[in-house]
Amino acid sequence: MPLGSLRPSPLVEQATQHLREQITQGEWPVGTRLPGENALAKALGVGRSTVREALRALAGAGLVQARQGSGVFVIATDIAEDWPARLRRAAITDVYEVRMMVETQAARMAAQRRTEEDVAALEEALAARARAASQDDAAFVDADIALHAAVVAAAGNPVLTDLFAEFAPALREGLIGLVEVLGLRAHDRNPGHDTHAELVAAVRDGDGDAAGAILQAELEQTLAHLHDS
Known part of the structure; x- marks a missing residue:
């Protein structure tokens, strides 16, 4: 040719x-x-x-x-699969395990590095998550992910921020399915509010160990649901 x-x-x-x-x-x-x-x-x-x-x-x-x-x-005749494509076909549990490692460390860093603007963004994201409780599952999951994204952003590392943004679409799809299948909002339209409020408070107060532990426990609980679903 x-x-x-x-x-x-x-x-x-x-x-x-x-x-x-x-x-x-x-x-x-x-x-x-x-x-x-x-x-x-x-x-x-x-x-x-x-x-x-x-x-x-x-x-x-x-x-x-x-x-x-x-x-x-x-060296190859097939184009290497890009990162977003790999995430789309990955098992949600695999994605979540990596998310847990990345985000727990990000929470610790956020507590050390947060600015007044970061704290304000976290508090607004927490309030937005509470407001989304009256909406459908997709809107609530979006608000939940936005709060977690605000925690990662407060770590002040643009690579971490970009990495979380790559995870977000796969997380969203998996979490919406989980909420629907398990009926996690059937009796509580705003599940996990107290835990997320504690997370925001720990970051605001500069307590990295508490922030990491709170997030680790929350994500481990969700991962357990994913393995069981």
């Missing part, structure tokens, strides 16, 4: 797509050394810098690997 010249824009995206198709369609099997940058640039009608960026993108997708002094080689 000839490469063919590319349209002017967006060149990097187009170059990446063309090279990806060559690999995934078997034109360059695993173990093949790709043509050099000059040859690829000429075939695609682009500059070497565009080819270089395209190869970086393919390396990030797990399709090629640069070997010092040897060139760029095909």
Whole structure:
């Protein structure tokens, strides 16, 4: 399959797509050394810098690997599954176990690092969770996750914040199902309010050990429900 010249824009995206198709369609099997940058640039009608960026993108997708002094080689013909996709197909119990490890430490950090703005955000999230008690299960779960996200945000680590955001969609789906199947709000429309209020208070008071312990106990209880459901 000839490469063919590319349209002017967006060149990097187009170059990446063309090279990806060559690999995934078997034109360059695993173990093949790709043509050099000059040859690829000429075939695609682009500059070497565009080819270089395209190869970086393919390396990030797990399709090629640069070997010092040897060139760029095909190492896979299937695109590596990205993190959100892996989370979507993962068992909710597996996701929850990782969440528990991440979020418990985040709560301890939040108690050490929280600002006045963080405390205000936590108190508002707690109030929003209480208000959501009068709404349906999905709205209540959303408010619950928002409170936990506020705890993570108070840790002041943007990587932790982003990581929790990646977990959130899988958590939401699993928790809505859990609430519905077990009827967790049948007798108490705002389950766990006292525990969450204690969590917010511990973060506000700078008690990292208490914050971590409260969150650990709450998440372990939910995980037990998930294993039993």
